[in-house]
Amino acid sequence: MSKRRPVVCIIGPTGAGKTAVSLGLARRFPVRVLNFDSRQVYSDFPIITAQPSPMEREVCPHELYGFLPTTDVLNVAGFVELAEKKIAETPQDELPVLVGGTGMYLKALTSGLAPIPDIPDEIRDRIRKRAEDEGSPALFAELEKIDPEYAKRTHPNNRQRNARALEVYEATGKNFTWWHNREVPPSPYEFLKIGVRVDLDKLTPLLKLRIDKMVENGAVAEAQRAWENCPDELAPGWTGIGCTEVLQYIKGNLGMEETKQLWGKNTRAYAKRQLTWFNREKDIHWFESDEHEKLIAFAEGWLADCGWAG
Template identity: 35%
Template structure:
């Protein structure tokens, strides 16, 4: 029996996934599944760079605005929901199309990761939480770096929940989280076509900084304040996201606005670097360099040809970023 087809477009933040995804989705009859761990939250629009309402009307979108910001969304829930969506989308005669930059989430679907293998230790988790509160997220992150430097490279120090989970996996299983990921079978239940977008690092960083300036002008501060006013705890997973954690610190008086924006730009550049590092550990990616942003039509045609070749003519195509 033929495997169901699954199209994926991934890449670092600000590389230009949204515009290409909309064109590709219309060309190939796709429904888009957001592969972003924070776009699931209602009211978090500016800071997560969600597709606009007009863009979402062009193509059906899924896993956007499905939870309140206080909800603890996880990779396991993402995987479960996406597997069901893929079945439903195929049943409608459409092509499921994951678009995003959250590497673990996307990879967990592509290769059917098992999240139930490693148990939990609530006492250990609370101990790490207390350590982070007493000593700071950077100190907790150093604990992870000591035992699992690969996971430390992939996870931001601010991402306390996932840092603690990586420590917990090593504590419970005796095997690092990175080793646990590497041991997954990496066999896909789908016929995959994964497109990766890359560009010159200096240009990417410039685009990131320009996007953050645009977010500030669009009202990111007011967006964060509104979420907090609605009762979302500052410790919620959603409030640890880039653009939210920094603004919370500004609203609390810990940082000046200039300091918060500078920190956000720095951390987003580092995040993009970690995204690319994660993707380079993945297999089956057809990389497309989109540095020449004026050549959108050429990039679109190249990606079109890759998809046609993979899903129709079954040709092989690959290049490294």
């Protein structure tokens, strides 16, 4: 029997049905759902980022969804701080259930966060200006030289991560990999990681249907309102899949069918990257997307072994 507080994590690629799983758990146990998806934090894009609907949120409390302005970014350290606060605030008779697909967020929370010092503003501003002037691929090329291991986990066009890695190196003289390999204190939580697996070929038509539904439900109008509030396509909230493509439609650069096709293509590619990331994790218990009852029974047995009675 573990003395640490149990926390269940529902993991998987976009469109796999993680929300449905979390609601299934909520019908069996008193649950509080905590988001760990870096796109679903944005308040301007509830439809495009597939945040739980008002009806779904009525089933149980939901936290860390739709609270961040489009102009802001939630880095890994910021997420961990918020998530730990929300878990601590969750009543003892409620089960914290983390739901999402941002692997870096979950890894930092479950494995511990390297104690990276604060970065001076002048260094941060200089690196981010370089990103604007030179482009993210230029920063990525530099990152490959100073931290090839971390470079394998990011992408040439991921301006936020590439800039952050260079900031840390310039400020501390140590690369991200060095910081991530430092010992961190043990977590006060016992994590159960449950993966929802979907074959990419089966997922592709489901993603198309989901995008069609998002458009029907007002994705374009949602993006138009967001553009009126934040007409800066380089703002962090606009960099998400779906947001980028719909913005190009609004600006007249794409037709609707082109927009949906590109949105679907990019979403599928993202789902593939998510699966690649999570397949490297050895402590995830995988279930097929239609094995809800089997998954819930497994979680119930694990909670009993932890001594959690709800």
